[in-house]
Amino acid sequence: MQDRNSSADFTSIQNTGSTQAQNSGSKLDNIKTTVADKLNDAADALRQRSGQNSATAGYASQASDWLNNAADYVRTVEPEQIKSNIQQQVRSNPGRSLLIAGAAGLALGILLRR
Numbered sequence: 001m002q003d004r005n006s007s008a009d010f011t012s013i014q015n016t017g018s019t020q021a022q023n024s025g026s027k028l029d030n031i032k033t034t035v036a037d038k039l040n041d042a043a044d045a046l047r048q049r050s051g052q053n054s055a056t057a058g059y060a061s062q063a064s065d066w067l068n069n070a071a072d073y074v075r076t077v078e079p080e081q082i083k084s085n086i087q088q089q090v091r092s093n094p095g096r097s098l099l100i101a102g103a104a105g106l107a108l109g110i111l112l113r114r
């Protein structure tokens with residue numbers, strides 16, 4: 001009798017974990033979509049504001065292209081892919097990774113101190 005209850009509890013825990021994974025996946029998808037949409041909006045606004053001024057139009061066009069590429073990347077990238085890319089970069093360039101992490105920590109410390 002106790003084995004049945006424990007197996008039912010285990011099944012319930014598995015189902016709950018699966019549901020939570022699906023919910024977190026949909027939350028992540030919502031966040032990715034929102035960020036990508038904001039990047040696209042920023043690219044469109046940049047293109048509209050650049051106007052016909054030839055000096056700034058080229059730079060604005062290039063920047064808006066970068067924003068659109070970033071939006072596409074955000075929509076298609078998977079968290080596991082990001083994790084493996086970061087791990088690969090840290091293993092191949094540990095010194096540079098430490099410098100970047102230190103600079104990011106210093107910047108965050110300055111920002112949070114204010």
